[in-house]
Amino acid sequence: MQVFNDIKRKEEKQGGITRRYNWLGRRSKFTIMSRIDRAVAYCSWLDMYPMARVSLLPWIRSDHRPLLLDTDENKKKKRSLFRYDSRWRLYSGLKQVVEQVCGQESSNMSDGNIHSIILQCRKSLSQWRSKQNTNSENIIQELKQEIQGVYDSPIINYNLLTTLKAKLQLQYRLEEEY
Structure with a gap:
């Protein structure tokens, strides 16, 4: 796999399709955008990775938009587990949710059934989280x-x-x- 950093034609500078540009620079008071990054593959490489795709990532921290080469054919979505997020402590509504569950489950506390309290708290926190950003x-x-x-x-x-x-x-x- 070869990656090049050059332009092929004058049309690949300012004036073309902006989403295809992957370099941005400033000269004096002018902004210049170019398409200079490319990916090239040999046929033998493509035979090994027939589902390979190159995509252009967004501008974030650089004057370049990075190229992403993805060769993974079998992406599987993982099932997410409930995890308490320590950043939630910054939200005022969290304390109220926990206090409400503890108030409702107070009879289970006296019975020593902490498992029931934790399950209810998890359920309430999941519902609360889905309503928050x-x-x-x-x-x-x-x-x-x-x-x-x-x-x-x-x-x-x-x-x-x-x-x-x-x-x-x-x-x-x-x-x-x-």
Whole structure:
């Protein structure tokens, strides 16, 4: 597999289809966008990886949009488990959910049936979570789309771009905490 970093034709610079650009630069007061990254494969390589696909990832932290080579043919969706997210402690509604479950399950506490309390608490937290926007991954994707929108606009607002990238950095830190 070879990856090249060059343009083939003049049309691949400003004035073409913007979603195909994968490099952005600033010269003086002008913004320049080019398509310079490509992937090329030999027939023998394609025979080994017939389902291989190259996709263009969004602009996030660089003046390049990275290329992603995916050779995995058998992607399986994993079943997610319930996990308490320590970031939830920042939401005021969480404490009320737990207090409500403990109040309703107080008879089970006196019986020593902690298992029932935990199951009910898990169920209530899952319902509460589904109503909140607590998923950093979703927030990160929304911010990436906003950043992509700024890059795709005819005039790039660099102040907005800086703000969105700072928010994205914060969400990455929160995701790391998770």
